[in-house]
Amino acid sequence: MLQERVANLAKMVEPDRVRKEVYTDAEIFEREMERIHETVWIYCGHESQVPKAGDYCTVQIGRQPMILVRGKNGKVNVLYNRCPHRGNMLCGDRKGNTGEQFRCSYHAWTFQLDGRLKNIPMKAAYEGTRYGKDNPDCSIKKAARVESYRGFVFASLAEDGPTLKEFLGESIVAFDDMCDRAPEGEVEVVPNCFRVIQHSNWKLFMENQIDALHPSVVHQSTGRAAHEVEKVLAKRATGGAAPLSYHMLSAFATVTIDKWDDFQTINYPYGHCILTGYMGLRPQDPDTLAYDKVMIKAYGRKRFEEIVGVNIHHVLVYPGLSVQSPLQQLRAVRPLGVDRTLTEIWHFRLKGAPEAIYRRSLAYYNLVNSPATLINADDLENFWKCHQGLASDGGDWVSLARHLGRDIEKNGAVSSGPKMGTSEAPMRNQMKAWAKYMRAAR
Amino acid sequence: MKSFELQQEVEQFLYQQAEFLDAKRWQDWIDLFAPDGIYWMPPDASYKTWDGQPAIFAEDKNLMTVRMLRVLHPDAWSQRPLWETNHIVSNVSIQKVAKNGDLEVRSRFHMLELRRDDVRHFAGKYTHHLQKTKRGYAIKLQRVDMTNAQAAYDYVLQVWV
Numbered sequence: 001m002l003q004e005r006v007a008n009l010a011k012m013v014e015p016d017r018v019r020k021e022v023y024t025d026a027e028i029f030e031r032e033m034e035r036i037h038e039t040v041w042i043y044c045g046h047e048s049q050v051p052k053a054g055d056y057c058t059v060q061i062g063r064q065p066m067i068l069v070r071g072k073n074g075k076v077n078v079l080y081n082r083c084p085h086r087g088n089m090l091c092g093d094r095k096g097n098t099g100e101q102f103r104c105s106y107h108a109w110t111f112q113l114d115g116r117l118k119n120i121p122m123k124a125a126y127e128g129t130r131y132g133k134d135n136p137d138c139s140i141k142k143a144a145r146v147e148s149y150r151g152f153v154f155a156s157l158a159e160d161g162p163t164l165k166e167f168l169g170e171s172i173v174a175f176d177d178m179c180d181r182a183p184e185g186e187v188e189v190v191p192n193c194f195r196v197i198q199h200s201n202w203k204l205f206m207e208n209q210i211d212a213l214h215p216s217v218v219h220q221s222t223g224r225a226a227h228e229v230e231k232v233l234a235k236r237a238t239g240g241a242a243p244l245s246y247h248m249l250s251a252f253a254t255v256t257i258d259k260w261d262d263f264q265t266i267n268y269p270y271g272h273c274i275l276t277g278y279m280g281l282r283p284q285d286p287d288t289l290a291y292d293k294v295m296i297k298a299y300g301r302k303r304f305e306e307i308v309g310v311n312i313h314h315v316l317v318y319p320g321l322s323v324q325s326p327l328q329q330l331r332a333v334r335p336l337g338v339d340r341t342l343t344e345i346w347h348f349r350l351k352g353a354p355e356a357i358y359r360r361s362l363a364y365y366n367l368v369n370s371p372a373t374l375i376n377a378d379d380l381e382n383f384w385k386c387h388q389g390l391a392s393d394g395g396d397w398v399s400l401a402r403h404l405g406r407d408i409e410k411n412g413a414v415s416s417g418p419k420m421g422t423s424e425a426p427m428r429n430q431m432k433a434w435a436k437y438m439r440a441a442r
Numbered sequence: 443m444k445s446f447e448l449q450q451e452v453e454q455f456l457y458q459q460a461e462f463l464d465a466k467r468w469q470d471w472i473d474l475f476a477p478d479g480i481y482w483m484p485p486d487a488s489y490k491t492w493d494g495q496p497a498i499f500a501e502d503k504n505l506m507t508v509r510m511l512r513v514l515h516p517d518a519w520s521q522r523p524l525w526e527t528n529h530i531v532s533n534v535s536i537q538k539v540a541k542n543g544d545l546e547v548r549s550r551f552h553m554l555e556l557r558r559d560d561v562r563h564f565a566g567k568y569t570h571h572l573q574k575t576k577r578g579y580a581i582k583l584q585r586v587d588m589t590n591a592q593a594a595y596d597y598v599l600q601v602w603v
């Protein structure tokens with residue numbers, strides 16, 4: 001039983017290894033949902049997804065179905081997708097506009113866009129009972145806390161805890177880097193969400209995102225294939241360059257396994273991580289130069305250099321968000337069960353940037369992140385295989401010992417050592433955060 | 443009689459297209475496309491153009507070649523397990539016949555996919571823009587509107603549908 005195993009949770013994470021049950025045990029999963037996903041700040045969506053009053057989209061926080069909705073006063077609310085009367089879900093669709101109110105499809109109770117009860121049909125029937133406008137239990141329950149940073153909306157289902165900014169800490173750079181790259185300092189969502197399900201625990205996704213050892217092994221086939229075609233196109237092209245999108249793919253083969261050590265991970269409290277090293281360096285093609293011009297006009301040369309000089313490949317906001325700010329991509333992780341995980345994948349337009357720069361982001365979105373991905377197909381295959389192996393009795397531990405003892409700790413951040421980008425420091429850091437959440441008194 | 447022959451010719455072409463996919467004859471399939479031909483699967487039926495928008499697939503022959511070389515690579519891990527498809531193409535309807543013989547054709551498909559022991563179903567609408575050439579038809583555009591385009595994908599699509 002869980003009660004017995006909870007005492008053992010303390011023994012499940014060691015500095016260099018983790019028990020397999022952490023990835024496969026259904027009761028541990030339930031506790032994770034309660035202690036982690038339904039407690040910390042979880043990304044719900046971008047404000048540009050709900051531009052008008054009444055616009056809504058549904059989102060899962062841990063096991064809780066929620067509604068993100070734009071109120072009449074312009075404020076974004078996050079509500080439980082549940083009618084307080086008999087428990088019916090209020091929004092059955094993934095997105096839409098609910099008009100001036102929510103109206104339950106079962107008994108027509110109506111609610112304001114901030115969740116407050118508006119009306120009950122033939123409400124005289126409740127005279128003399130505890131039910132009515134004065135009882136907060138007759139309104140839609142709200143997420144305990146909602147905060148937005150540069151348009152990115154987060155909610156926490158716990159009353160107490162760090163503020164969003166305290167929680168994000170250094171990982172806030174994900175949103176600054178993305179927005180600062182826009183001449184207008186803002187991004188706008190492209191209204192399409194790719195949704196892909198993997199057959200494994202959610203933690204495998206989070207670990208894989210900043211696992212610098214895997215790309216040249218797992219994505220060799222696509223890297224090689226893209227490189228072959230890239231060479232042919234380069235020969236044909238005036239100026240001798242294939243489109244940048246081919247480089248995004250071929251890098252998986254041309255950056256050989258040893259070169260991934262040149263990257264660096266910096267790991268922060270709460271399990272967050274930054275992987276440094278920008279994929280394409282700074283290209284000097286006409287599209288980039290045109291963009292640079294617009295940016296210099298908007299920010300001045302000094303600030304422009306600072307902005308494009310930010311050296312980030314990936315930012316991981318534990319436990320449920322992966323951001324590639326230089327390419328304006330974002331993947332939100334929604335655990336469906338101990339062995340099933342949904343990722344919701346979005347990309348953004350840099351407001352005020354030339355169309356060609358958007359197309360760069362789009363190419364990555366389509367080639368890497370679509371449901372016909374040339375890259376993630378092999379990751380998902382590995383996730384399934386990982387889960388199969390972990391669920392077996394072939395061993396009890398998962399090793400996270402790569403470059404153990406050579407991490408550099410400074411001001412609360414833990415960096416992989418020099419030329420040790422493939423260190424498993426990010427996984428160790430995530431498990432440290434995990435253990436802290438799971439053991440916390442509640 | 444003329445239209446009957448045309449109908450049959452088009453149907454045979456669409457069957458061949460599906461047969462090449464099911465038989466994993468990738469290069470033969472790519473060769474069905476015109477030099478500037480496009481394979482396009484929009485994420486939503488409301489999309490009007492493949493260019494400059496999110497797409498599940500939006501591939502010219504170069505990108506098709508990348509995809510083919512990838513699945514043929516010995517280390518394409520996700521290609522290792524048993525993996526087969528079966529297409530049925532039907533409801534073939536010629537929408538437009540241009541003076542030069544180019545066609546716009548609409549049809550419906552159903553594809554069953556087996557991967558390991560799991561079966562998935564995909565169904566939808568094909569729109570083909572076909573160019574009449576000396577060697578038969580060439581695909582200028584193959585648009586694939588999946589009925590389940592907006593649904594979450596349980597695993598992904600590795601090759602063309």
